[in-house]
Amino acid sequence: MLQNGETPKDLNDEKQKKNIKQRFMFNIADGGFTELHSLWQNEERAATVTKKTYEIWHRRHDYWLLAGIINHGYARWQDIQNDPRYAILNEPFKGEMNRGNFLEIKNKFLARRFKLLEQALVIEEQLRRAAYLNMSEDPSHPSMALNTRFAEVECLAESHQHLSKESMAGNKPANAVLHKVLKQLEELLSDMKADVTRLPATIARIPPVAVRLQMSERNILSRLANRAPEPTPQQVAQQQ
Known part of the structure; x- marks a missing residue:
């Protein structure tokens, strides 16, 4: 039965909304x-x-x-x-x-x-x-240099991937550019290899995560296990 000016379409839309399952979050x-x-x-x-x-x-x-x-x-x-x-x-x-x-x-x-x-x-x-704690990566850290070089390798390879097909099709200018790109990739990979060799010693000198965060794993688990106290009505009123 329709009430307050409702139309059959309104009721149908309402029915569809009720039938829609809420997504689990x-x-x-x-x-x-x-x-x-x-x-x-x-x-x-x-x-x-x-x-x-x-x-x-x-x-x-x-x-x-x-x-x-x-x-x-x-x-x-x-x-x-x-x-x-x-x-x-x-x-x-x-x-x-x-x-x-x-x-x-x-x-x-x-x-x-x-x-x-x-x-x-x-x-x-x-x-x-x-x-x-507003912590961020040190841009001068060797691991960041390795990350930067990897991004360069990825970008260089993706932006010139078409050259290999053109070179195989007999395109001489494309072949010349391809050789230059391969030379650049070789140099970058050589630099990355040197960075990787130095990395273990560098990482060994980094303080543990718990020290840098000033929080041990035991403290973290304790925080996760203990539920935060429910806000009082006064606190709720202040937030509104």
């Missing part, structure tokens, strides 16, 4: 220093293509695994699996139930997965700390 900003985001991308693609959102482990399962660990504690895999709130974590293993070492397979996977998540969370906190 969860992220760990590890800066690409772990394989987590590559895994998530591949897993989510497989889950979407096969329409097995719960049967294939991906980002959503990782979220609930962390939630289970927060509630039950580290390595309490059986308690987490038996908790109906985290039933989603059992879905990817239903095909393995007939195997004799089913529980061992499951628990090992959960432990390995949590280790990766923990590593990503530590790096996320380190990056946040580095941003807070």
Whole structure:
């Protein structure tokens, strides 16, 4: 029944909005220093293509695994699996139930997965700390010189890749330019080789990340484990 001037189109649009599933949002900003985001991308693609959102482990399962660990504690895999709130974590293993070492397979996977998540969370906190301390790379550091040379090699190779086809087709000017480009690439690679040789000794002199960030990994894990206190009504009022 239409009310307050509503049209059938309005009701239909409202119905469609309700039917649209909200996208699941969860992220760990590890800066690409772990394989987590590559895994998530591949897993989510497989889950979407096969329409097995719960049967294939991906980002959503990782979220609930962390939630289970927060509630039950580290390595309490059986308690987490038996908790109906985290039933989603059992879905990817239903095909393995007939195997004799089913529980061992499951628990090992959960432990390995949590280790990766923990590593990503530590790096996320380190990056946040580095941003807070306004830390940045030293442009004069040998590793930065190596990075610059690599960028030059990449740019030079990509911008002149057409020369090889033209040279093979008998284009003499292109052949001459190609030889010059190859000479430049050879020199850059030689410089990079020298940089790489010096790198281990240079890196050995760099203070550990924990020292530079003034925060040990134990402190980071402690910060991640302890939830920040809920803001008081007065604090909320001040922020508004």
